[in-house]
Amino acid sequence: MALLGHAEWLRKRPGAAYGLGVLAFALALAVRFGLNDVLPSGFPYLTFFPAVLLTAFFCGTGPGLLVAGLSILAAWYWFIPPFSSLALDGQSAIAVIFFVVILSADILIIHVMTAALRRLGEEQARTAALLDKQKTLFEELQHRTANNMAFISALLSMHRRRVGTQPEAVSAFEDASTRLDSMARIHRRLYDPTNSELALEIYLFELLRDVLNGAGRENVDVKVLTAIDRLDVNRLLTLSLIVSELATNAVKHAFKDGAGNFSIELERDGADLVLVARDDGPGFPEGFDPSQSDRLGFRVLSSFARTLDGTLSFHSDNGAVTRLTFPAENVGITKAAE
Incomplete structure (x- = not known):
C-alpha cells in the first residue's frame, strides 16, 4: 500500500510522471546498448520490459504506453535486423508483434490492478470513516447513558433527604442511588476505549x-x-x-x-x-x-x-x-x- 501511495502521488503530477517515464526509457536504452556485445541474438527487448512495467505501475497508463511505444521503436530500429532500419522481414515482424502484444497485455493488467487497488483504498477509507463516526456516536451514547444514570441517582438522593423521618424509605432510596452510581461507573469503565485491552x-x-x-x-x-x-x-x-x-x-x-x-x-x-x-x-x-x-x-x-x-x-x-x-x-x- 505504501508503493501504491507513491504511485498515486506521481499519477497526480503528469509532468513528473511522463518525465520519469522518458528517463526510464533512456536508462533502459543505455543499458541495452551497454549489453549489446554481451547478449546473444534474440534479446532485443530485455532491458525495455522492466522500464515499461515499472513506468506503467508508478506513473500510470499514459506514461507506460509512451515508454512502450518508444521501446518498440528503439528495439525495432537498433536491435532487430536489419539494424539501424525500420524495415522488417517476416521473422522480425513476428518479433515486433510479439513485443507489442506482451507489452499491451502487461500494461492492461497493471491498469486493471491499480484501478482495483485504488477502489479498494477508497472503500477502506470510507469504511474507516464510517467506523470512526459510529465509534464516536456509540461512545457519546454510552457517555450520555452513564450521565443519565448519575442524574437519576442524584434525584434519588434529593428525595431521600425529603423522607428523612422514614427509615425504610431512606434505606430504599440509598440502595437505589448506590446501585445506579455503581451501574454508571461500570458503564463508563466498560465502554472506555482505554480499558478495551485491560486484563x-x-x-x-x-x-x-x-x-x-x-x-x-x-x-x-x-x-x-x-x-x-x-x-x-x-x-x-x-x-x-x-x-x-x-x-x-x-x-x-x-x-x-x-x-x-x-x-x-x-x-x-x-x-x-x-x-x-x-x-x-x-x-x-x-x-x-x-x-x-x-x-x-x-x-x-x-x-x-x-x-x-x-x-x-x-x-x-x-x-x-x-x-x-x-x-x-x-x-x-x-x-x-x-
Missing part, C-alpha cells in the same frame, strides 16, 4: 477499588486472583454488577468501621467459571437462608446470576463467602494458567 484481573481490582473508595472505605484491602484474561462484554457487564453488589453488601455489613479485607477469585472448573467473594466481617447470621431473605441485595444478586445462567451459594468462613458458578463460554485464559 480482567486489573479491571476487577480497579472496579472494586472504585466502589469501596466511593463508599468511603479506603482502608479496605482488596485482592483479585484470576487466570481468566477476557470475558465477552455482555457477561462482563453482568459480572461487574455482581461484584459491585457484593462489595456494596460488604460495605454495609462487614466494614462498618471502615477497614477490612475483601477478595475475589475467579477460576475455571471444567465447563464452568467459579467466582468466590470473601470478606472478613462477621459473616452471615446462624441459620441464615438467603433464598428466604427479603433483602433487595440478595434478590438483585439472584437476578444477575440467572442472567449468567449461574447459581449462587452463601456460607460463612471467617467472614461472608459468596460463590457464583456459571458456564465458561467464550473465555480467554492467560498463558500462565494453561
Whole structure:
C-alpha cells in the first residue's frame, strides 16, 4: 500500500510522471546498448520490459504506453535486423508483434490492478470513516447513558433527604442511588476505549477499588486472583454488577468501621467459571437462608446470576463467602494458567 501511495502521488503530477517515464526509457536504452556485445541474438527487448512495467505501475497508463511505444521503436530500429532500419522481414515482424502484444497485455493488467487497488483504498477509507463516526456516536451514547444514570441517582438522593423521618424509605432510596452510581461507573469503565485491552484481573481490582473508595472505605484491602484474561462484554457487564453488589453488601455489613479485607477469585472448573467473594466481617447470621431473605441485595444478586445462567451459594468462613458458578463460554485464559 505504501508503493501504491507513491504511485498515486506521481499519477497526480503528469509532468513528473511522463518525465520519469522518458528517463526510464533512456536508462533502459543505455543499458541495452551497454549489453549489446554481451547478449546473444534474440534479446532485443530485455532491458525495455522492466522500464515499461515499472513506468506503467508508478506513473500510470499514459506514461507506460509512451515508454512502450518508444521501446518498440528503439528495439525495432537498433536491435532487430536489419539494424539501424525500420524495415522488417517476416521473422522480425513476428518479433515486433510479439513485443507489442506482451507489452499491451502487461500494461492492461497493471491498469486493471491499480484501478482495483485504488477502489479498494477508497472503500477502506470510507469504511474507516464510517467506523470512526459510529465509534464516536456509540461512545457519546454510552457517555450520555452513564450521565443519565448519575442524574437519576442524584434525584434519588434529593428525595431521600425529603423522607428523612422514614427509615425504610431512606434505606430504599440509598440502595437505589448506590446501585445506579455503581451501574454508571461500570458503564463508563466498560465502554472506555482505554480499558478495551485491560486484563480482567486489573479491571476487577480497579472496579472494586472504585466502589469501596466511593463508599468511603479506603482502608479496605482488596485482592483479585484470576487466570481468566477476557470475558465477552455482555457477561462482563453482568459480572461487574455482581461484584459491585457484593462489595456494596460488604460495605454495609462487614466494614462498618471502615477497614477490612475483601477478595475475589475467579477460576475455571471444567465447563464452568467459579467466582468466590470473601470478606472478613462477621459473616452471615446462624441459620441464615438467603433464598428466604427479603433483602433487595440478595434478590438483585439472584437476578444477575440467572442472567449468567449461574447459581449462587452463601456460607460463612471467617467472614461472608459468596460463590457464583456459571458456564465458561467464550473465555480467554492467560498463558500462565494453561
